[in-house]
Amino acid sequence: MTGTATPLLEVENVRVTFGGIVALDGVSFSVQRGSIAGLIGPNGAGKTTLFNCISRIYQVDTGAIRVDGQPILDTPTHGISSAGLSRTFQNLALFGKLSVLDNVMIGAHARTTGNFVNDALRLFGVRQREAAIRDEAMALLEELRLDGIAGELVAALPFGTQKRVELARALASRPTLLMLDEPAGGLNHDEVEEFKDVVRRIRDERRISILLVEHHMNLVMSVSDQVVVLNFGRKIAEGTPSQVQRDPHVIEAYLGSGNAAGGH
Numbered sequence: 521m522t523g524t525a526t527p528l529l530e531v532e533n534v535r536v537t538f539g540g541i542v543a544l545d546g547v548s549f550s551v552q553r554g555s556i557a558g559l560i561g562p563n564g565a566g567k568t569t570l571f572n573c574i575s576r577i578y579q580v581d582t583g584a585i586r587v588d589g590q591p592i593l594d595t596p597t598h599g600i601s602s603a604g605l606s607r608t609f610q611n612l613a614l615f616g617k618l619s620v621l622d623n624v625m626i627g628a629h630a631r632t633t634g635n636f637v638n639d640a641l642r643l644f645g646v647r648q649r650e651a652a653i654r655d656e657a658m659a660l661l662e663e664l665r666l667d668g669i670a671g672e673l674v675a676a677l678p679f680g681t682q683k684r685v686e687l688a689r690a691l692a693s694r695p696t697l698l699m700l701d702e703p704a705g706g707l708n709h710d711e712v713e714e715f716k717d718v719v720r721r722i723r724d725e726r727r728i729s730i731l732l733v734e735h736h737m738n739l740v741m742s743v744s745d746q747v748v749v750l751n752f753g754r755k756i757a758e759g760t761p762s763q764v765q766r767d768p769h770v771i772e773a774y775l776g777s778g779n780a781a782g783g784h
């Protein structure tokens with residue numbers, strides 16, 4: 521498996537059970553390099569479970585997950601950044617008492633290869649690297665229009681702004697796969713519209729792949745290149761947004777659940 525044809529993310533026949541509950545039942549799909557994949561499904565469909573398997577928080581019973589052709593299921597949670605993965609959380613996971621800039625610099629530190637002993641012996645090198653990380657973090661803040669609040673404490677910021685800080689931090693580790701867990705949750709209409717542009721820009725300019733778990737159908741359908749639909753732990757459909765929206769299995773799953781796949 522070589523060459524550019526290898527998908528960036530491959531999920532193969534993943535099964536996860538919790539006691540008697542089958543949360544994922546043989547789920548397979550892949551995400552191409554530089555594309556946005558939406559992962560949707562009614563409540564309890566298995567989206568978060570799958571997300572947590574890819575970010576190595578949950579163990580799979582059987583199956584395989586590869587990033588850039590490399591199996592990751594033996595990678596510990598703290599090693600996923602080196603494997604090229606970065607994620608945001610549904611309920612934010614920022615350091616509220618640190619500044620915006622510090623939070624983003626922490627994201628960049630996750631990928632730096634520094635060795636503590638070597639660093640201590642080469643203090644100059646450390647300072648240089650710290651300066652480079654700071655510059656890079658500032659450039660990211662500018663890109664996400666957060667540079668004006670670089671010095672502010674995260675806890676004091678509005679929720680929508682905090683979400684952008686979390687996105688900046690996730691990007692600071694220079695991921696090849698960015699995983700976004702309900703990024704639109706708690707955002708107002710204008711913030712969602714702005715987020716659509718941001719996420720497309722990230723894909724186009726950075727050529728990274730994005731996996732998006734989201735209930736906000738309008739967002740998913742307008743930014744995704746490909747949508748994967750889960751229901752009761754199984755993949756029931758996969759395709760372009762318009763293919764998926766027309767799929768009778770998807771319509772049935774959402775009508776049955778009282779949610780709507782068509783809009784938001």
Ligand SMILES: Nc1ncnc2c1ncn2[C@@H]1O[C@H](COP(=O)(O)OP(=O)(O)OP(=O)(O)O)[C@@H](O)[C@H]1O
Pocket residue numbers: 538541542543561562563564565566567568569570
């Ligand atoms: N840690 C856990 N322990 C036991 N059962 C779990 C656990 N995590 C998920 N489940 C179960 O696995 C199934 C899939 O849940 P999951 O949270 O992955 O669905 P989801 O599609 O993310 O739902 P939602 O949209 O409501 O967040 C559900 O039946 C859920 O109760």
